[in-house]
Structure formats: C-alpha cells, structure tokens
Amino acid sequence: xxQLPVELILMRQLAxxxxxxxxxxxxxxxxxFYNEAAEGVLGYRFDEAVELPLAQxxxxxxxxxxxxxxxxxxxxxxxxxxxxxxxxxHGSLLYxxxxxxxxxxxxxxxxxxxxxxxxxxxxxxxxPASPQDAQK
Numbered sequence: 001x002x003q004l005p006v007e008l009i010l011m012r013q014l015a016x017x018x019x020x021x022x023x024x025x026x027x028x029x030x031x032x033f034y035n036e037a038a039e040g041v042l043g044y045r046f047d048e049a050v051e052l053p054l055a056q057x058x059x060x061x062x063x064x065x066x067x068x069x070x071x072x073x074x075x076x077x078x079x080x081x082x083x084x085x086x087x088x089x090h091g092s093l094l095y096x097x098x099x100x101x102x103x104x105x106x107x108x109x110x111x112x113x114x115x116x117x118x119x120x121x122x123x124x125x126x127x128p129a130s131p132q133d134a135q136k
Contacts, residue, residue: 007114008032008121015123023124029054029080032121041105041128043097054080064094066104079124082109086119092129104129 004012008026012033015022021038025031031052039045042061052060054074063072074080078089088110094102109124 005120021126025079026121031057062096066092078107078109079122082111083122086111
C-alpha cells in the first residue's frame with residue numbers, strides 16, 4: 001500500500017470520530033475506508049474493511065436505481081460521480097445488504113481536492129432514507 005496524502009489520512013481520522021456513516025475513496029475510485037457508523041447501513045463490520053479497487057467494491061456493495069431497481073452503473077454512483085466530475089452530488093439509491101434485502105439510502109458525496117487542485121479522492125456521507133426521502 002502506497003503512503004496516502006496527509007489530507008486523506010486526516011479525512012479518515014475525522015470519519016473515524018463521527019457517528020455519521022462515511023465512505024472514502026482514493027483518486028482511482030478505490031475504497032480506502034468506511035467508518036464504524038457505516039457498518040449499520042452496509043451490513044459489514046468496519047474492522048473487516050479492506051482497500052478494494054473500484055471494480056471490486058461495486059460488486060461487494062451493490063447499488064440500484066431508486067425508481068427502477070436496475071443496477072446503478074459505476075459512473076452514476078454518487079461518490080464516483082463526485083470524483084470524476086469534481087462536484088458535489090446528492091441523491092437517493094437502493095443498497096443491497098449482504099442478506100439480499102434492499103434499503104433506500106440518501107447519499108451526499110463530494111470530491112477531496114488538495115493544494116494545487118489535485119484530486120485526492122472523494123467522500124460519501126449516507127444514511128437510510130425516510131419514506132419521504134425515498135420518493136424524491
């Protein structure tokens with residue numbers, strides 16, 4: 001594992017202290033970390049989290065369109081969009097937990113841009129959707 005930029009180390013440290021579910025990816029979309037608060041939504045213990053390339057984590061954490069239930073293409077996943085577009089993204093989606101049940105989730109993702117405009121990764125803050133949120 002290569003040494004992470006200090007900004008990603010600090011973001012990971014901050015996420016570890018928050019009770020808000022957070023998912024952190026690196027500059028190529030690779031999963032770097034999710035915090036303990038995220039395990040309640042994801043269905044995986046945070047201490048089981050390992051760094052995974054984008055292609056692997058999108059299979060491990062399947063996401064679906066909220067309206068149609070169709071698989072969400074990688075380029076439409078909010079944290080990937082935030083990374084690629086360098087803009088914040090907010091939306092609702094369905095997440096399929098390890099047991100197969102799908103839960104509506106609201107996500108706000110934002111790029112992590114360091115000094116000189118270098119894209120370091122992206123973070124997604126997410127939570128289970130209320131019935132009102134799931135209909136938006």
